[in-house]
Every structure is written in structure tokens, then in C-alpha cells.
Amino acid sequence: MKITEFMKSKKGASGIGTLIVFIAMVLVAAVAASVLINTSGFLQQKAATTGKESTEQVASGLQIIQVMGKVNNAADNIEYITLIVTPNAGSSSIDLSQATLMLTDGNKKVVKKYDLDNHDAFDFSKGSLFTGDSWGLISSEATEFGIKEIQDADESCDASTPVINKGDVVAITIKNPAAGGLTLDQRTPVSGTFEPEFGAPGVISFTTPATYLADGVVELQ
Incomplete structure (x- = not known):
């Protein structure tokens, strides 16, 4: 077929x-x-x-420009520590109320945050850091740091919403009480970080000076 x-x-x-x-x-x-x-x-x-x-x-992250300290009346300890802080280049906005400051003197560690309910920890006198009562405005509470604006063109940082963005510079200050605080006498190595909610932390590392002047201001880092 x-x-x-x-x-x-x-x-x-x-x-x-x-x-x-x-x-x-x-x-x-x-x-x-x-x-x-x-x-x-x-x-x-x-x-x-x-x-x-x-x-x-x-x-994103924080950059620590400078660290300063204010010596107490007895000239044997640092009573206040101030970090001059700005966001990294290209960083997103950073909410400082969600940031954590951690410091240690090798024997003791302190952890401090910003208290949104306590506006006494926010210095409203924007501008130069050391005018008026900038140091004394910071609360003495052991778990708190204070904020002061140095440069904030868009006014994004205030007591209830402490947010910093490109170009902003703020001072973060903590009180170091004589009782219960860090022992920051002469030649004490200190380290720590300022951790934002996200992004790279600011690194703190310095050694206190060999001599102090009563009520003087020293550059630490």
C-alpha cells in the first residue's frame, strides 16, 4: 500500500x-x-x-566630629561629655530619639538614650555650644542624653522630633555624676559608640588628659 x-x-x-x-x-x-x-x-x-x-x-550613619569634656569643680573628674555629631555623607534622616549612646571606662559601662517626654534635655538656644547654661540644661538622669542644635537649616530637629539630616550638626551631651558615673580621672582610656536606629555608628575612643583645670573644657577626641 x-x-x-x-x-x-x-x-x-x-x-x-x-x-x-x-x-x-x-x-x-x-x-x-x-x-x-x-x-x-x-x-x-x-x-x-x-x-x-x-x-x-x-x-547612612553618624559621624562624630569632636568629643569634648567639662571638668568638675574639684578638677579630678569629667562632669559632662559632649559629642559633636553630623550624619554621614549620603545618609538618610536619622531620628536621635531612637539612637543609643554607650560608653565604658574599662570598669563600668553606661547606656543612655533621649527621653522624648523630658524636654528639659533639649537645649532650645540654637547656635554656639558654650553660651548660657548649655551644660546645665542636661538632665542628671543616668539613662539620658541631651541634644543641642548647632546647625539645622531646615529645622528638622526639635524637642519632640529630634531628626537630623544632611548638613545638620548637633551636640549630644551626657552628665557624668560623681556617684554612679564613669570614673574619668586623668589618663583614663574611654571607648564607646553612638548607635543610630540604622546605619553605621559613630565611634568614640579617647584617653583623658594628664591634668585637669577646675571647670575647664578639654578636647577629648
């Missing part, structure tokens, strides 16, 4: 059964395509969010 005659004698499948199979195949393909599209969209969104958070984590 010739091949052409053999092929002519065969009939293709047709009818409702074939139609059902065809529709089922189309539906399966549509469902699979929908799942793939939804999954790819979710992964794209997740990747974008992760990339943004990673960028913020890497680029």
Missing part, C-alpha cells in the same frame, strides 16, 4: 473531546503564566525593597 493511500485512510480526531482537551491545555497554560507573573512581580518588589534598605544601611 502506498504511503499516500495509507495516510488518506486515516482520520484525525475531532469532536467535543478534542475541544475539551484543547481548552484544558489553554487553562493550564493561563494559570501557570499567572503564577509566574505574580511571582516575578513579588520578587521584583522584594528585590527593590531589599536594595533600598541595604543602601540605607550602608550609606
Whole structure:
């Protein structure tokens, strides 16, 4: 039998059964395509969010420009410590109410945060750090640090929302009480960090001077 005659004698499948199979195949393909599209969209969104958070984590952070101390009346200990702080270049806005200051003298460690409920720890006299009662405005509470604006063009930093962003410079001050505080007599090594909510922390590392003057101000770092 010739091949052409053999092929002519065969009939293709047709009818409702074939139609059902065809529709089922189309539906399966549509469902699979929908799942793939939804999954790819979710992964794209997740990747974008992760990339943004990673960028913020890497680029954001605090830079400590200077660390100063105010000596007590007895000239045997540092009564106040002040950090001059600014955000890193390219940093996102940083909420100082979520930051944590940690210091240690090798024997004792203190951890301090900003108290949003106590506006006495915010110095409203914006500008030069050492005018007026800038040191005394800081609360003596052991777990608290105070904030003073030095440079804040957009006025983003205030007592209830202490947020700093590009170009802002603030002073972070803690009181170091004679009883219960760090022992910061002469030639004492001190280390610590100023940890923001996210991003790189500001690193603190200094050794106190060999001599003190009563009520004097010393540069520590």
C-alpha cells in the first residue's frame, strides 16, 4: 500500500473531546503564566525593597566630629561629655530619639538614650555650644542624653522630633555624676559608640588628659 493511500485512510480526531482537551491545555497554560507573573512581580518588589534598605544601611550613619569634656569643680573628674555629631555623607534622616549612646571606662559601662517626654534635655538656644547654661540644661538622669542644635537649616530637629539630616550638626551631651558615673580621672582610656536606629555608628575612643583645670573644657577626641 502506498504511503499516500495509507495516510488518506486515516482520520484525525475531532469532536467535543478534542475541544475539551484543547481548552484544558489553554487553562493550564493561563494559570501557570499567572503564577509566574505574580511571582516575578513579588520578587521584583522584594528585590527593590531589599536594595533600598541595604543602601540605607550602608550609606547612612553618624559621624562624630569632636568629643569634648567639662571638668568638675574639684578638677579630678569629667562632669559632662559632649559629642559633636553630623550624619554621614549620603545618609538618610536619622531620628536621635531612637539612637543609643554607650560608653565604658574599662570598669563600668553606661547606656543612655533621649527621653522624648523630658524636654528639659533639649537645649532650645540654637547656635554656639558654650553660651548660657548649655551644660546645665542636661538632665542628671543616668539613662539620658541631651541634644543641642548647632546647625539645622531646615529645622528638622526639635524637642519632640529630634531628626537630623544632611548638613545638620548637633551636640549630644551626657552628665557624668560623681556617684554612679564613669570614673574619668586623668589618663583614663574611654571607648564607646553612638548607635543610630540604622546605619553605621559613630565611634568614640579617647584617653583623658594628664591634668585637669577646675571647670575647664578639654578636647577629648
